[in-house]
Amino acid sequence: MPPADPHGAGQRSPHPEPAPDQPGRTSAWRGRGRHRDRVPTVLALVAWIVLTCHSLVPNSVGRLGSLLETLLPWTGLAVPVLLSAAFLRRSVPAGVAVLLLGATWAAMFGPLLLGRQSDAGANLTVVTHNVGAANADPVGTARTLLAADPDLVALEEITDDTLPVYRKVLDHRLTYSVRVGTVALWSRYPVTASERVTIDPGWSRSLRARVQGPKGPLAVYVVHLPSVRVGVSGFATARRDHVLTALDHAVGQERQQKVLLMGDLNGATTDRALAPLNSRLTSVQDEAGRGFGFSWPAAFPVARIDHILTRGVTPTDAWTLPATGSDHRPVAAKLKA
Known part of the structure:
Protein backbone atom coordinates (compact mmCIF):
# COMPACT_ATOMS: atom_id res chain seq x y z
CA MET A 1 0.00 0.00 0.00
CA PRO A 2 1.47 3.43 -0.89
CA PRO A 3 2.22 5.74 2.01
CA ALA A 4 -0.29 8.34 2.96
CA ASP A 5 0.28 11.79 1.57
CA PRO A 6 0.93 14.08 4.52
CA HIS A 7 -0.70 16.99 2.70
CA GLY A 8 -3.87 15.07 1.97
CA ALA A 9 -3.11 14.50 -1.67
CA GLY A 10 -5.42 11.95 -3.26
CA GLN A 11 -8.20 12.59 -0.68
CA ARG A 12 -11.50 14.45 -1.38
CA SER A 13 -11.65 17.93 0.03
CA PRO A 14 -14.50 18.50 2.51
CA HIS A 15 -15.14 21.83 0.70
CA PRO A 16 -15.26 21.11 -3.03
CA GLU A 17 -14.52 23.93 -5.36
CA PRO A 18 -17.51 25.44 -7.18
CA ALA A 19 -18.33 23.81 -10.44
CA PRO A 20 -17.67 25.88 -13.54
CA ASP A 21 -20.57 27.65 -15.20
CA GLN A 22 -22.85 25.46 -17.32
CA PRO A 23 -23.99 27.63 -20.26
CA GLY A 24 -26.40 25.02 -21.60
CA ARG A 25 -28.36 24.70 -18.36
CA THR A 26 -28.45 28.47 -17.78
CA SER A 27 -29.77 29.06 -21.27
CA ALA A 28 -32.48 26.46 -20.73
CA TRP A 29 -33.67 28.16 -17.56
CA ARG A 30 -33.69 31.54 -19.29
CA GLY A 31 -35.66 30.04 -22.14
CA ARG A 32 -38.27 28.70 -19.74
CA GLY A 33 -38.50 32.10 -18.07
CA ARG A 34 -39.12 33.81 -21.39
CA HIS A 35 -41.78 31.20 -22.16
CA ARG A 36 -43.54 31.92 -18.88
CA ASP A 37 -43.34 35.65 -19.61
CA ARG A 38 -45.19 35.08 -22.87
CA VAL A 39 -48.14 33.39 -21.12
CA PRO A 40 -49.87 36.59 -19.85
CA THR A 41 -49.26 38.23 -23.23
CA VAL A 42 -50.90 35.38 -25.11
CA LEU A 43 -53.80 35.15 -22.66
CA ALA A 44 -54.45 38.90 -22.91
CA LEU A 45 -54.45 38.75 -26.70
CA VAL A 46 -56.80 35.75 -26.68
CA ALA A 47 -59.19 37.60 -24.34
CA TRP A 48 -59.00 40.67 -26.60
CA ILE A 49 -59.82 38.58 -29.66
CA VAL A 50 -62.79 37.01 -27.85
CA LEU A 51 -64.01 40.45 -26.81
CA THR A 52 -63.73 42.02 -30.25
CA CYS A 53 -64.60 39.04 -32.44
CA HIS A 54 -67.32 37.33 -30.38
CA SER A 55 -69.76 37.67 -33.25
CA LEU A 56 -67.57 35.32 -35.28
CA VAL A 57 -67.97 32.48 -32.78
CA PRO A 58 -70.53 30.20 -34.45
CA ASN A 59 -73.82 29.18 -32.91
CA SER A 60 -73.91 25.99 -34.94
CA VAL A 61 -72.14 24.01 -32.24
CA GLY A 62 -73.88 24.15 -28.88
CA ARG A 63 -74.93 27.79 -29.31
CA LEU A 64 -71.50 28.74 -28.00
CA GLY A 65 -71.73 32.19 -29.57
CA SER A 66 -74.85 33.08 -27.58
CA LEU A 67 -73.36 31.66 -24.38
CA LEU A 68 -70.19 33.70 -24.82
CA GLU A 69 -72.15 36.88 -25.52
CA THR A 70 -74.36 36.35 -22.47
CA LEU A 71 -71.27 36.32 -20.26
CA LEU A 72 -69.26 38.85 -22.28
CA PRO A 73 -69.05 41.56 -19.55
CA TRP A 74 -67.19 39.12 -17.32
CA THR A 75 -64.17 39.19 -19.65
CA GLY A 76 -63.23 42.34 -17.74
CA LEU A 77 -62.11 40.18 -14.82
CA ALA A 78 -59.13 39.09 -16.89
CA VAL A 79 -57.70 42.62 -16.87
CA PRO A 80 -56.57 42.93 -13.20
CA VAL A 81 -55.40 39.31 -13.08
CA LEU A 82 -53.27 39.55 -16.22
CA LEU A 83 -52.04 43.04 -15.36
CA SER A 84 -50.76 41.72 -12.02
CA ALA A 85 -48.98 38.88 -13.82
CA ALA A 86 -47.39 41.33 -16.26
CA PHE A 87 -46.25 43.57 -13.41
CA LEU A 88 -44.75 40.71 -11.39
CA ARG A 89 -42.81 39.48 -14.42
CA ARG A 90 -41.94 43.02 -15.52
CA SER A 91 -43.06 42.11 -19.02
CA VAL A 92 -43.61 45.14 -21.25
CA PRO A 93 -45.32 43.17 -24.07
CA ALA A 94 -47.74 41.62 -21.58
CA GLY A 95 -48.47 45.02 -20.07
CA VAL A 96 -49.23 46.51 -23.47
CA ALA A 97 -51.50 43.57 -24.38
CA VAL A 98 -53.42 43.86 -21.10
CA LEU A 99 -53.84 47.62 -21.51
CA LEU A 100 -55.23 47.01 -25.00
CA LEU A 101 -57.70 44.52 -23.53
CA GLY A 102 -58.68 46.95 -20.76
CA ALA A 103 -59.17 49.85 -23.14
CA THR A 104 -61.36 47.78 -25.44
CA TRP A 105 -63.47 46.51 -22.55
CA ALA A 106 -63.85 50.05 -21.17
CA ALA A 107 -64.96 51.34 -24.58
CA MET A 108 -67.61 48.62 -24.80
CA PHE A 109 -68.93 48.59 -21.24
CA GLY A 110 -67.64 51.74 -19.59
CA PRO A 111 -70.74 53.83 -20.42
CA LEU A 112 -72.90 51.31 -18.54
CA LEU A 113 -70.85 51.82 -15.40
CA LEU A 114 -70.98 55.62 -15.62
CA GLY A 115 -74.69 56.01 -16.36
CA ARG A 116 -76.05 58.33 -19.01
CA GLN A 117 -79.13 60.29 -17.96
CA SER A 118 -81.00 61.65 -14.96
CA ASP A 119 -84.61 61.08 -14.01
CA ALA A 120 -85.57 64.70 -14.77
CA GLY A 121 -88.92 64.84 -16.52
CA ALA A 122 -89.88 61.23 -15.74
CA ASN A 123 -93.60 60.66 -15.35
Whole structure:
Protein backbone atom coordinates (compact mmCIF):
# COMPACT_ATOMS: atom_id res chain seq x y z
CA MET A 1 0.00 0.00 0.00
CA PRO A 2 1.47 3.43 -0.89
CA PRO A 3 2.22 5.74 2.01
CA ALA A 4 -0.29 8.34 2.96
CA ASP A 5 0.28 11.79 1.57
CA PRO A 6 0.93 14.08 4.52
CA HIS A 7 -0.70 16.99 2.70
CA GLY A 8 -3.87 15.07 1.97
CA ALA A 9 -3.11 14.50 -1.67
CA GLY A 10 -5.42 11.95 -3.26
CA GLN A 11 -8.20 12.59 -0.68
CA ARG A 12 -11.50 14.45 -1.38
CA SER A 13 -11.65 17.93 0.03
CA PRO A 14 -14.50 18.50 2.51
CA HIS A 15 -15.14 21.83 0.70
CA PRO A 16 -15.26 21.11 -3.03
CA GLU A 17 -14.52 23.93 -5.36
CA PRO A 18 -17.51 25.44 -7.18
CA ALA A 19 -18.33 23.81 -10.44
CA PRO A 20 -17.67 25.88 -13.54
CA ASP A 21 -20.57 27.65 -15.20
CA GLN A 22 -22.85 25.46 -17.32
CA PRO A 23 -23.99 27.63 -20.26
CA GLY A 24 -26.40 25.02 -21.60
CA ARG A 25 -28.36 24.70 -18.36
CA THR A 26 -28.45 28.47 -17.78
CA SER A 27 -29.77 29.06 -21.27
CA ALA A 28 -32.48 26.46 -20.73
CA TRP A 29 -33.67 28.16 -17.56
CA ARG A 30 -33.69 31.54 -19.29
CA GLY A 31 -35.66 30.04 -22.14
CA ARG A 32 -38.27 28.70 -19.74
CA GLY A 33 -38.50 32.10 -18.07
CA ARG A 34 -39.12 33.81 -21.39
CA HIS A 35 -41.78 31.20 -22.16
CA ARG A 36 -43.54 31.92 -18.88
CA ASP A 37 -43.34 35.65 -19.61
CA ARG A 38 -45.19 35.08 -22.87
CA VAL A 39 -48.14 33.39 -21.12
CA PRO A 40 -49.87 36.59 -19.85
CA THR A 41 -49.26 38.23 -23.23
CA VAL A 42 -50.90 35.38 -25.11
CA LEU A 43 -53.80 35.15 -22.66
CA ALA A 44 -54.45 38.90 -22.91
CA LEU A 45 -54.45 38.75 -26.70
CA VAL A 46 -56.80 35.75 -26.68
CA ALA A 47 -59.19 37.60 -24.34
CA TRP A 48 -59.00 40.67 -26.60
CA ILE A 49 -59.82 38.58 -29.66
CA VAL A 50 -62.79 37.01 -27.85
CA LEU A 51 -64.01 40.45 -26.81
CA THR A 52 -63.73 42.02 -30.25
CA CYS A 53 -64.60 39.04 -32.44
CA HIS A 54 -67.32 37.33 -30.38
CA SER A 55 -69.76 37.67 -33.25
CA LEU A 56 -67.57 35.32 -35.28
CA VAL A 57 -67.97 32.48 -32.78
CA PRO A 58 -70.53 30.20 -34.45
CA ASN A 59 -73.82 29.18 -32.91
CA SER A 60 -73.91 25.99 -34.94
CA VAL A 61 -72.14 24.01 -32.24
CA GLY A 62 -73.88 24.15 -28.88
CA ARG A 63 -74.93 27.79 -29.31
CA LEU A 64 -71.50 28.74 -28.00
CA GLY A 65 -71.73 32.19 -29.57
CA SER A 66 -74.85 33.08 -27.58
CA LEU A 67 -73.36 31.66 -24.38
CA LEU A 68 -70.19 33.70 -24.82
CA GLU A 69 -72.15 36.88 -25.52
CA THR A 70 -74.36 36.35 -22.47
CA LEU A 71 -71.27 36.32 -20.26
CA LEU A 72 -69.26 38.85 -22.28
CA PRO A 73 -69.05 41.56 -19.55
CA TRP A 74 -67.19 39.12 -17.32
CA THR A 75 -64.17 39.19 -19.65
CA GLY A 76 -63.23 42.34 -17.74
CA LEU A 77 -62.11 40.18 -14.82
CA ALA A 78 -59.13 39.09 -16.89
CA VAL A 79 -57.70 42.62 -16.87
CA PRO A 80 -56.57 42.93 -13.20
CA VAL A 81 -55.40 39.31 -13.08
CA LEU A 82 -53.27 39.55 -16.22
CA LEU A 83 -52.04 43.04 -15.36
CA SER A 84 -50.76 41.72 -12.02
CA ALA A 85 -48.98 38.88 -13.82
CA ALA A 86 -47.39 41.33 -16.26
CA PHE A 87 -46.25 43.57 -13.41
CA LEU A 88 -44.75 40.71 -11.39
CA ARG A 89 -42.81 39.48 -14.42
CA ARG A 90 -41.94 43.02 -15.52
CA SER A 91 -43.06 42.11 -19.02
CA VAL A 92 -43.61 45.14 -21.25
CA PRO A 93 -45.32 43.17 -24.07
CA ALA A 94 -47.74 41.62 -21.58
CA GLY A 95 -48.47 45.02 -20.07
CA VAL A 96 -49.23 46.51 -23.47
CA ALA A 97 -51.50 43.57 -24.38
CA VAL A 98 -53.42 43.86 -21.10
CA LEU A 99 -53.84 47.62 -21.51
CA LEU A 100 -55.23 47.01 -25.00
CA LEU A 101 -57.70 44.52 -23.53
CA GLY A 102 -58.68 46.95 -20.76
CA ALA A 103 -59.17 49.85 -23.14
CA THR A 104 -61.36 47.78 -25.44
CA TRP A 105 -63.47 46.51 -22.55
CA ALA A 106 -63.85 50.05 -21.17
CA ALA A 107 -64.96 51.34 -24.58
CA MET A 108 -67.61 48.62 -24.80
CA PHE A 109 -68.93 48.59 -21.24
CA GLY A 110 -67.64 51.74 -19.59
CA PRO A 111 -70.74 53.83 -20.42
CA LEU A 112 -72.90 51.31 -18.54
CA LEU A 113 -70.85 51.82 -15.40
CA LEU A 114 -70.98 55.62 -15.62
CA GLY A 115 -74.69 56.01 -16.36
CA ARG A 116 -76.05 58.33 -19.01
CA GLN A 117 -79.13 60.29 -17.96
CA SER A 118 -81.00 61.65 -14.96
CA ASP A 119 -84.61 61.08 -14.01
CA ALA A 120 -85.57 64.70 -14.77
CA GLY A 121 -88.92 64.84 -16.52
CA ALA A 122 -89.88 61.23 -15.74
CA ASN A 123 -93.60 60.66 -15.35
CA LEU A 124 -93.84 56.86 -15.30
CA THR A 125 -92.13 54.32 -13.02
CA VAL A 126 -92.31 50.67 -14.04
CA VAL A 127 -91.18 47.43 -12.42
CA THR A 128 -90.96 43.88 -13.72
CA HIS A 129 -90.21 40.74 -11.72
CA ASN A 130 -90.18 37.01 -12.21
CA VAL A 131 -91.57 36.32 -8.76
CA GLY A 132 -90.86 32.58 -8.91
CA ALA A 133 -93.58 29.96 -8.69
CA ALA A 134 -91.91 28.55 -5.55
CA ASN A 135 -91.62 31.94 -3.83
CA ALA A 136 -92.33 31.38 -0.13
CA ASP A 137 -92.89 35.08 0.63
CA PRO A 138 -95.22 36.64 -1.94
CA VAL A 139 -96.36 39.30 0.53
CA GLY A 140 -92.80 40.48 1.17
CA THR A 141 -92.09 40.34 -2.55
CA ALA A 142 -95.07 42.56 -3.37
CA ARG A 143 -94.06 45.06 -0.69
CA THR A 144 -90.52 45.24 -2.09
CA LEU A 145 -91.97 46.12 -5.50
CA LEU A 146 -94.27 48.78 -4.07
CA ALA A 147 -91.31 50.41 -2.31
CA ALA A 148 -90.24 51.69 -5.74
CA ASP A 149 -93.55 53.61 -5.98
CA PRO A 150 -94.35 52.11 -9.39
CA ASP A 151 -97.12 53.07 -11.80
CA LEU A 152 -96.91 49.71 -13.61
CA VAL A 153 -95.88 46.32 -12.22
CA ALA A 154 -95.40 43.30 -14.47
CA LEU A 155 -95.12 39.87 -12.87
CA GLU A 156 -94.10 36.52 -14.29
CA GLU A 157 -94.61 33.02 -12.84
CA ILE A 158 -97.87 33.93 -11.14
CA THR A 159 -99.78 30.86 -9.90
CA ASP A 160 -103.42 30.34 -8.96
CA ASP A 161 -102.37 30.11 -5.31
CA THR A 162 -100.26 33.26 -5.21
CA LEU A 163 -102.45 35.51 -7.38
CA PRO A 164 -104.87 36.40 -4.53
CA VAL A 165 -101.90 37.28 -2.31
CA TYR A 166 -100.40 39.65 -4.86
CA ARG A 167 -103.79 41.17 -5.52
CA LYS A 168 -104.35 41.83 -1.85
CA VAL A 169 -101.11 43.81 -1.56
CA LEU A 170 -100.91 45.49 -4.98
CA ASP A 171 -104.56 46.37 -5.58
CA HIS A 172 -104.52 49.07 -2.89
CA ARG A 173 -102.02 51.14 -4.86
CA LEU A 174 -102.50 49.88 -8.41
CA THR A 175 -106.20 49.57 -8.98
CA TYR A 176 -106.20 48.20 -12.53
CA SER A 177 -104.92 44.74 -13.32
CA VAL A 178 -105.05 41.96 -15.90
CA ARG A 179 -103.77 38.40 -15.88
CA VAL A 180 -103.15 35.95 -18.70
CA GLY A 181 -101.90 32.54 -17.63
CA THR A 182 -98.77 32.97 -15.56
CA VAL A 183 -98.14 36.66 -16.33
CA ALA A 184 -99.98 39.68 -14.94
CA LEU A 185 -99.93 43.46 -15.03
CA TRP A 186 -100.97 45.98 -12.38
CA SER A 187 -101.43 49.64 -13.31
CA ARG A 188 -102.15 52.97 -11.68
CA TYR A 189 -103.68 54.04 -14.98
CA PRO A 190 -106.74 52.51 -16.70
CA VAL A 191 -106.20 49.32 -18.70
CA THR A 192 -108.56 49.81 -21.63
CA ALA A 193 -107.90 46.51 -23.43
CA SER A 194 -105.91 43.31 -22.98
CA GLU A 195 -105.26 40.06 -24.83
CA ARG A 196 -103.05 37.02 -24.89
CA VAL A 197 -100.09 37.22 -27.26
CA THR A 198 -99.84 33.79 -28.87
CA ILE A 199 -96.12 33.38 -29.41
CA ASP A 200 -95.61 30.06 -27.64
CA PRO A 201 -98.42 27.61 -28.44
CA GLY A 202 -99.26 25.40 -25.50
CA TRP A 203 -98.08 28.00 -22.98
CA SER A 204 -99.95 31.05 -21.76
CA ARG A 205 -97.33 33.43 -20.47
CA SER A 206 -97.45 36.57 -22.58
CA LEU A 207 -99.98 39.39 -22.77
CA ARG A 208 -100.54 42.74 -24.40
CA ALA A 209 -102.46 45.51 -22.65
CA ARG A 210 -103.45 48.99 -23.73
CA VAL A 211 -102.81 51.39 -20.86
CA GLN A 212 -104.03 54.97 -20.83
CA GLY A 213 -100.81 56.53 -19.56
CA PRO A 214 -100.11 60.01 -18.21
CA LYS A 215 -99.78 61.44 -21.73
CA GLY A 216 -101.63 59.07 -23.97
CA PRO A 217 -101.97 55.33 -24.57
CA LEU A 218 -99.19 52.78 -24.36
CA ALA A 219 -99.01 49.22 -25.63
CA VAL A 220 -97.62 47.18 -22.72
CA TYR A 221 -96.31 43.66 -23.26
CA VAL A 222 -95.58 41.30 -20.37
CA VAL A 223 -93.57 38.30 -21.51
CA HIS A 224 -91.91 35.21 -20.09
CA LEU A 225 -89.82 33.36 -22.68
CA PRO A 226 -88.83 29.68 -22.38
CA SER A 227 -85.89 28.81 -20.15
CA VAL A 228 -82.42 28.02 -21.43
CA ARG A 229 -80.01 25.45 -20.05
CA VAL A 230 -76.26 24.86 -20.15
CA GLY A 231 -75.37 21.17 -20.47
CA VAL A 232 -73.01 18.73 -22.12
CA SER A 233 -74.58 19.56 -25.49
CA GLY A 234 -73.94 23.28 -25.01
CA PHE A 235 -76.31 26.21 -24.55
CA ALA A 236 -79.85 24.94 -25.16
CA THR A 237 -81.73 27.95 -26.56
CA ALA A 238 -83.64 26.54 -29.55
CA ARG A 239 -87.13 26.88 -28.07
CA ARG A 240 -86.43 30.31 -26.63
CA ASP A 241 -85.06 31.49 -29.96
CA HIS A 242 -88.15 30.21 -31.78
CA VAL A 243 -90.50 32.06 -29.41
CA LEU A 244 -88.27 35.13 -29.53
CA THR A 245 -88.70 35.26 -33.29
CA ALA A 246 -92.48 35.16 -32.85
CA LEU A 247 -92.29 37.93 -30.26
CA ASP A 248 -90.20 40.08 -32.56
CA HIS A 249 -92.80 39.59 -35.28
CA ALA A 250 -95.62 40.57 -32.89
CA VAL A 251 -93.81 43.74 -31.82
CA GLY A 252 -93.06 44.52 -35.45
CA GLN A 253 -96.81 44.49 -36.15
CA GLU A 254 -97.57 46.83 -33.23
CA ARG A 255 -99.28 50.01 -34.43
CA GLN A 256 -99.22 51.85 -31.12
CA GLN A 257 -96.54 54.52 -31.14
CA LYS A 258 -95.53 54.09 -27.49
CA VAL A 259 -94.51 50.54 -26.62
CA LEU A 260 -93.27 49.04 -23.37
CA LEU A 261 -92.10 45.43 -23.14
CA MET A 262 -91.31 43.95 -19.73
CA GLY A 263 -90.46 40.49 -18.58
CA ASP A 264 -88.09 37.56 -18.28
CA LEU A 265 -86.56 37.05 -21.73
CA ASN A 266 -84.07 34.42 -20.54
CA GLY A 267 -81.32 36.13 -22.49
CA ALA A 268 -78.99 39.11 -22.30
CA THR A 269 -79.14 42.02 -24.72
CA THR A 270 -75.58 41.11 -25.73
CA ASP A 271 -76.87 37.73 -26.99
CA ARG A 272 -77.14 37.84 -30.80
CA ALA A 273 -80.51 36.08 -30.59
CA LEU A 274 -82.01 39.30 -29.17
CA ALA A 275 -80.55 41.50 -31.90
CA PRO A 276 -83.77 41.71 -34.00
CA LEU A 277 -85.81 42.73 -30.95
CA ASN A 278 -83.09 45.18 -29.87
CA SER A 279 -83.30 46.82 -33.28
CA ARG A 280 -86.97 47.63 -32.63
CA LEU A 281 -86.84 48.49 -28.93
CA THR A 282 -84.46 50.26 -26.56
CA SER A 283 -83.13 48.67 -23.39
CA VAL A 284 -83.66 51.06 -20.49
CA GLN A 285 -80.62 49.65 -18.70
CA ASP A 286 -78.37 50.20 -21.70
CA GLU A 287 -79.81 53.66 -22.29
CA ALA A 288 -80.15 55.10 -18.80
CA GLY A 289 -78.98 52.60 -16.19
CA ARG A 290 -75.82 52.57 -14.17
CA GLY A 291 -74.01 49.25 -13.99
CA PHE A 292 -74.86 46.01 -15.72
CA GLY A 293 -78.22 45.48 -14.04
CA PHE A 294 -77.63 41.76 -13.57
CA SER A 295 -80.82 40.10 -12.34
CA TRP A 296 -80.13 36.35 -12.19
CA PRO A 297 -79.51 34.40 -10.05
CA ALA A 298 -80.64 36.56 -7.17
CA ALA A 299 -78.00 35.34 -4.71
CA PHE A 300 -75.11 36.35 -7.01
CA PRO A 301 -76.36 37.79 -10.32
CA VAL A 302 -74.17 37.04 -13.33
CA ALA A 303 -76.50 37.97 -16.21
CA ARG A 304 -79.30 40.41 -17.01
CA ILE A 305 -82.11 38.28 -18.37
CA ASP A 306 -85.01 40.38 -17.03
CA HIS A 307 -85.66 43.43 -19.17
CA ILE A 308 -87.60 46.60 -19.72
CA LEU A 309 -87.58 47.61 -23.40
CA THR A 310 -89.25 50.65 -24.90
CA ARG A 311 -90.22 52.45 -28.08
CA GLY A 312 -91.56 55.97 -28.34
CA VAL A 313 -90.77 56.81 -24.69
CA THR A 314 -87.54 58.11 -23.14
CA PRO A 315 -85.79 56.08 -20.41
CA THR A 316 -84.35 58.36 -17.75
CA ASP A 317 -83.21 55.89 -15.10
CA ALA A 318 -82.95 52.14 -14.56
CA TRP A 319 -81.90 50.03 -11.60
CA THR A 320 -82.23 46.68 -9.83
CA LEU A 321 -84.35 46.29 -6.71
CA PRO A 322 -83.33 44.27 -3.61
CA ALA A 323 -83.64 40.50 -3.71
CA THR A 324 -86.97 38.90 -2.80
CA GLY A 325 -88.05 35.30 -2.28
CA SER A 326 -87.50 34.66 -5.99
CA ASP A 327 -84.38 33.43 -7.77
CA HIS A 328 -84.57 36.60 -9.92
CA ARG A 329 -84.14 40.19 -8.83
CA PRO A 330 -86.73 42.81 -9.80
CA VAL A 331 -85.74 45.52 -12.27
CA ALA A 332 -87.20 49.02 -12.43
CA ALA A 333 -87.08 52.09 -14.64
CA LYS A 334 -88.26 55.68 -14.82
CA LEU A 335 -89.62 56.82 -18.16
CA LYS A 336 -90.67 60.03 -19.78
CA ALA A 337 -93.82 58.87 -21.54
